[in-house]
Amino acid sequence: MVVVMSPEATDEDIARVVERVESVGGEAFVSKGVVRTIIGLVGDIESFHHLNLRTLRGVADVHRISDPYKLVSRQHHPDRSTVWVGRPGQQVPIGPDTVTFIAGPCAVESAQQTLEAAQMARSAGATILRGGAYKPRTSPYAFQGLGVAGLEILADVREATGLPVVTEVVDVRDVAVVAEYADMLQIGTRNAANFGLLQAVGEAGKPVLLKRGMTATIEEWLMAAEYIAQRGNLDVVLCERGIRTFEPATRNTLDISAVPVVQAASHLPVIVDPSHAAGRKDLVVPLSRAAIAVGADGVIVDVHPKPEVALCDGPQALEGAELRELAQAMRRFPELVGRQPARAPEPVV
Amino acid sequence: MVVVMSPEATDEDIARVVERVESVGGEAFVSKGVVRTIIGLVGDIESFHHLNLRTLRGVADVHRISDPYKLVSRQHHPDRSTVWVGRPGQQVPIGPDTVTFIAGPCAVESAQQTLEAAQMARSAGATILRGGAYKPRTSPYAFQGLGVAGLEILADVREATGLPVVTEVVDVRDVAVVAEYADMLQIGTRNAANFGLLQAVGEAGKPVLLKRGMTATIEEWLMAAEYIAQRGNLDVVLCERGIRTFEPATRNTLDISAVPVVQAASHLPVIVDPSHAAGRKDLVVPLSRAAIAVGADGVIVDVHPKPEVALCDGPQALEGAELRELAQAMRRFPELVGRQPARAPEPVV
Amino acid sequence: MVVVMSPEATDEDIARVVERVESVGGEAFVSKGVVRTIIGLVGDIESFHHLNLRTLRGVADVHRISDPYKLVSRQHHPDRSTVWVGRPGQQVPIGPDTVTFIAGPCAVESAQQTLEAAQMARSAGATILRGGAYKPRTSPYAFQGLGVAGLEILADVREATGLPVVTEVVDVRDVAVVAEYADMLQIGTRNAANFGLLQAVGEAGKPVLLKRGMTATIEEWLMAAEYIAQRGNLDVVLCERGIRTFEPATRNTLDISAVPVVQAASHLPVIVDPSHAAGRKDLVVPLSRAAIAVGADGVIVDVHPKPEVALCDGPQALEGAELRELAQAMRRFPELVGRQPARAPEPVV
Amino acid sequence: MVVVMSPEATDEDIARVVERVESVGGEAFVSKGVVRTIIGLVGDIESFHHLNLRTLRGVADVHRISDPYKLVSRQHHPDRSTVWVGRPGQQVPIGPDTVTFIAGPCAVESAQQTLEAAQMARSAGATILRGGAYKPRTSPYAFQGLGVAGLEILADVREATGLPVVTEVVDVRDVAVVAEYADMLQIGTRNAANFGLLQAVGEAGKPVLLKRGMTATIEEWLMAAEYIAQRGNLDVVLCERGIRTFEPATRNTLDISAVPVVQAASHLPVIVDPSHAAGRKDLVVPLSRAAIAVGADGVIVDVHPKPEVALCDGPQALEGAELRELAQAMRRFPELVGRQPARAPEPVV
Secondary structure, three states: OEEEEOOOOOHHHHHHHHHHHHHOOOEEEEEEOOOOEEEEEEOOHHHHHOOOHHHOOOEEEEEOOOOOOOOOEOOOOOOOOOEEEOOOOOOEEEOOOEEEEEEEOOEOOOHHHHHHHHHHHHHOOOOEEEOEOOOOOOOOOOOOOOOHHHHHHHHHHHHHHOOOEEEEOOOHHHHHHHHHHOOEEEEOHHHOOOHHHHHHHHOOOOOEEEEOOOOOOHHHHHHHHHHHHHOOOOOEEEEEOOEOOOOOOOOOEOEOOHHHHHHHHEOOOEEEOHHHHHOOHHHHHHHHHHHHHHOOOEEEEEEOOOHHHOOOOHHHOEOHHHHHHHHHHHHHHHHHOOOEEOOOOOOOO | OEEEEOOOOOHHHHHHHHHHHHHOOOEEEEEEOOOOEEEEEEOOHHHHHOOOHHHOOOEEEEEOOOOOOOOOEOOOOOOOOOEEEOOOOOOEEEOOOEEEEEEEOOEOOOHHHHHHHHHHHHHOOOOEEEOEOOOOOOOOOOOOOOOHHHHHHHHHHHHHHOOOEEEEOOOHHHHHHHHHHOOEEEEOHHHOOOHHHHHHHHOOOOOEEEEOOOOOOHHHHHHHHHHHHHOOOOOEEEEEOOEOOOOOOOOOEOEOOHHHHHHHHEOOOEEEOHHHHHOOHHHHHHHHHHHHHHOOOEEEEEEOOOHHHOOOOHHHOEOHHHHHHHHHHHHHHHHHOOOEEOOOOOOOO | OEEEEOOOOOHHHHHHHHHHHHHOOOEEEEEEOOOOEEEEEEOOHHHHHOOOHHHOOOEEEEEOOOOOOOOOEOOOOOOOOOEEEOOOOOOEEEOOOEEEEEEEOOEOOOHHHHHHHHHHHHHOOOOEEEOEOOOOOOOOOOOOOOOHHHHHHHHHHHHHHOOOEEEEOOOHHHHHHHHHHOOEEEEOHHHOOOHHHHHHHHOOOOOEEEEOOOOOOHHHHHHHHHHHHHOOOOOEEEEEOOEOOOOOOOOOEOEOOHHHHHHHHEOOOEEEOHHHHHOOHHHHHHHHHHHHHHOOOEEEEEEOOOHHHOOOOHHHOEOHHHHHHHHHHHHHHHHHOOOEEOOOOOOOO | OEEEEOOOOOHHHHHHHHHHHHHOOOEEEEEEOOOOEEEEEEOOHHHHHOOOHHHOOOEEEEEOOOOOOOOOEOOOOOOOOOEEEOOOOOOEEEOOOEEEEEEEOOEOOOHHHHHHHHHHHHHOOOOEEEOEOOOOOOOOOOOOOOOHHHHHHHHHHHHHHOOOEEEEOOOHHHHHHHHHHOOEEEEOHHHOOOHHHHHHHHOOOOOEEEEOOOOOOHHHHHHHHHHHHHOOOOOEEEEEOOEOOOOOOOOOEOEOOHHHHHHHHEOOOEEEOHHHHHOOHHHHHHHHHHHHHHOOOEEEEEEOOOHHHOOOOHHHOEOHHHHHHHHHHHHHHHHHOOOEEOOOOOOOO
16 A cells, blocks of 8 residues: 655644554655655555545545456466356356356246247357346336246256356345356346345355456456455356447446456356447347357347347347357357357266 | 438438338328438327337438436426335425434444434434334445344334434335335435336335436436336435546545436435445535535435444444534525425324 | 555655656655555656656656636636726626626628628627638538638627627638737637647737637647637636537537536636537527526637528527527526626616 | 337327427327337438427437438448559459458558568558558647658658558648548548548548547448448548457457448448457467458558667567568468458559
8 A cells, every 4th residue: 555645734733644554553754755655555455444534634646556356366366266157067168278168048038939049059059048027118118028937947947958047136035046057147237246146145155157347447356356255155256248438329337358358357257248238239249259259258248039029138049140240250259269169068967 | 209310311211211101000201311311290299209210211210209207307397306214203304495414324233323313313403213124235244234123123112213214125026124124215326227126116105215226327316216117116315425436536436416406307306315425424524515506305324323333334424523514504504505404393292 | 646556566666756856856656555646746746747747667646636727717717707898998808706698690791681690689688799701611612701701790790889890710811811800819729729729819909709629628628718818818607508428419519507517616607608509599598597507707609691692600590589589588587697698788878 | 219208208299209200291000009109200311400309398318210321331331342442453442352451551651661661561461551641649748740841751651562552631721632642641540530520521532431439339420431432432441459448458349340330331441450459469369360360341551660779669569479470360361251351453555
């Protein structure tokens, strides 16, 4: 930590900062410049937070130097992690050696629609099925999902197709039931700072897919992962899905740079959701290609057998020719970045 | 609703849109231009949403024309509302005739600190006490609030000072206990899209202070209020507290224009939180003055008897000279905009 | 300046930083922490910039501590400045003791329209006339202004009304002619980083009204003022006019906090343009009130005798009842913040 | 164009809109809904702009339907364009069949440094040399470029290496001299709304590289290109270089989606500048790969023989291993998206 004193700060002001730092066992290194004095703090950073140095007379600014996250940081865990999704013997990896393809409908609407979407996904090469039983919607008048009935459909479709299932949990009271049915719990962009929910999925015993808050900095996103990790769950996969900017041509702006930035800062895997970022299906294929090329550990997209009757986000769901084009990219691009498409191991016979 | 066809759309494409609109009982008015055709939709807008018109061939864009919120809209409720906070006989209004001053510590840390802060607030003219027993924090390692013990302190301080209490609820499981102790439930900026929590406070029987999500558009903010209203609770006060922008000089950018924009669109009262918007105490007095001048129905600020030992947001808490300056502004400015400072009615003897 | 070393930095890496700093006559104070080392730099900051410390091995980050602006900084010029606009004997002040009201049409369209707008402005209490002869437009097909003919109209209207004139210059080749006619040169939001133009108005011998770039940080805005000041012209008035954010309800988001932030950092006057920030005339009166209350040194607004035939920004121009309401605010609010409405001194007879 | 009437609009208000539209030869189609009436406008859109419909009583909103750009639009020019850079017989294409690699130093500092950088660029596969002789800098105290001496160095290095040269012009007064020396004129991000400069390069007879304003919407960016095109120059290459957002981890946020969005809307080529977007050299290789994968027509990067002594943007310049890695990506990735690396044709002997 570095404390910057204002030009008017007196020697007494400086002494008070030093005294406070030393009162919690820290060391303070004073550098007096012509205009300003800066004080470098050495010691246990957590203890410094409670000193409220910014409120002391003569203090102009306090710069934090160290990362605020620990468990998810790459600093003490240099090797990048792989998270395994699915039942023993049928697990799919998400990590640095593979590119994992996750696909499925935005919302579970019926058994038939979900099964058809899962078959489309599997045919295109996806090895994990996505699908929402609980839908967070901006309008209270919009379709809110089938709830437990939707979870049951997902479980049935998993039986039929062999694909592990990732599905969103939006309410802390639903964590137990969702964890019972799903192979991976998704935290959506609107719940990226719902700390109680983050803690609950940290204790639920299943891997977590943590979407970036549409307005979260990368540091805040990693702190959300830290909330989960702090409860004992390090099986967290991060998902970049676009941030809110002034540009109206896309629903959000896919922050593709976030992938290598996160990979440098954290050992957790990071995947990309081009469907929700763009909100336009014509951008899904080029953005998926870009995601693989930039080094993402996976891609998650919306598919739907009949986008024109979808109850949620139909305009971004792939089908037909575009899905075939995506399938081809998912097969051909990983090799260029030294990876393999992630496959489910054959079931043990 | 207006459907804009792409220049390549065929007559058949246009006919299909018309047909779908008519299939749910709507009317479609076709305007053929030289380059493009536009189709105006008349009828029940909710039924149009499920048509997924944007996914049809030849459709370039769909513009929504009507506001998506209803209960909180000023359209069918032209008079602006007043929300009353506190126990019968001691209620404080927040509405169009008054400017309500709410103050207190960011976090409840101890009985003594809370009582002192409440006395500071009351001396400065505040008529509602704010204070957090549950604190949503970006870091899992930061002080998370005293919980129920904090609620009990707040209730005691209310007895001692006569000030009704507003306090934040961050978890749907805590709504009942918070509603038992508090006079008004606060939904914080990070929970502005926590729809389950919004619905729960909509059923809790207490007025709600709904902070704007730091990344929410005004329309999304009003939709969050609609979630509460839809559960039967129209006693919602909106609170502008800054939005996230590229400007680093302030923690967030106070969107002062949001006050008259909201007042034109909704009948709900709207107040301003300059402390959390700016994150710097030197800006709290000028921004509070601006809030009253722009027509806000109230102001909510952080005060603390000893900001340098505060466990939360010390750098923005007022005390001493700055608090006296704010108190003066709260007395003198309302008259200029044709309002009175809100006072609690004398207790019934 | 503070150099933060990465956790992997070696003693040799640290020594190299120290050596480079000392090579230009600076001093380097090393603070070794458990995880990281930080190095405080003392000496001539300009010489440090050329060291490219960020490119050295082991350097994680470099924090600048001092403000990059000098001439416009309040640090060595603690008293806030007053800028005088107009011919000797008829000058209008913009500064800390007054609130200056500037009004006029967005664009000069004709002699009659400009005269009528000026009379409206003067009747409402304005003491400086605004009006554009050169209009920067997003579309090459939109009205681009009357050019020199517009400048002549402005000069005539100044004769007729006694109001000094501020008008925009958009091209470095026009600076001389605009400076010949106008009393104050305006740099618009789109030219806030047009450094050649900034330097040219710095040498033109007339006061400058410098609008904030719609995407400029406050620091970048002050650096733009520094460009003007560095050419010898300290008669610069800053104008906050809204920044670009994600909120679509207003054309831009008026950053009202920028007023006190700038006043703490710089001695230059700062005014507010609510018309261009909001783009909606119903917001101009409340935002003007807020501007005075927050402590702005003036307000600049669009007025037009017939907004419905304006060639530019008609939807935001005031007239009639709204202009009278604004006039009243401009008379009554300054006193509350300890100021007077700025008046032109009576002409010397 | 669609005019949305407010719910309170009267029949008379509607009639007035219709009348005004018809007064300029347009047709107005009225769709009366239960709550609101909408009016579709058909005819010459330019004539509608001058009607100021938004200022008429009863008008709530006016939606533009057509794109405001014409010459750069893909609507009447469905085939994507190729721009050729360099002298006859040695021209390098930028267009839909190739991926063009442009590299060089941020600033021309000396003959030796520029020559070495050009040789690095050529060895890595670049076929166009970039380098700035005029540098727009946020601080008036920073290195502003060598000016004409820099242009001469660039011309010499072109002779020595055979690489055509693209260099920035920042002042309208320099357009002629820059056009004399350079093969392609660059408009930088800060001049994206400097309309006089855009018009001047539109008349300068050389291809233009138009960087996106760091705060420009895609529509505004295309309108800037329209300014150039309207002066007769359709040899415009667009360059995405990051937009300003709230995320501090990168200097700007590379809007990778802008590439396919622009390609759908305009026939002009579009390339990507990962160096200036990220401001960090460790991101340049992954972002360059992403750019090719998303379908960009080229990539432009900073290289420098000695980044640690660079006078401008050293921290983002590539050299050594990273440049070799980029060179490999530039050779291997284009094929995957059905393209060839752009090569200069052999000189005519």
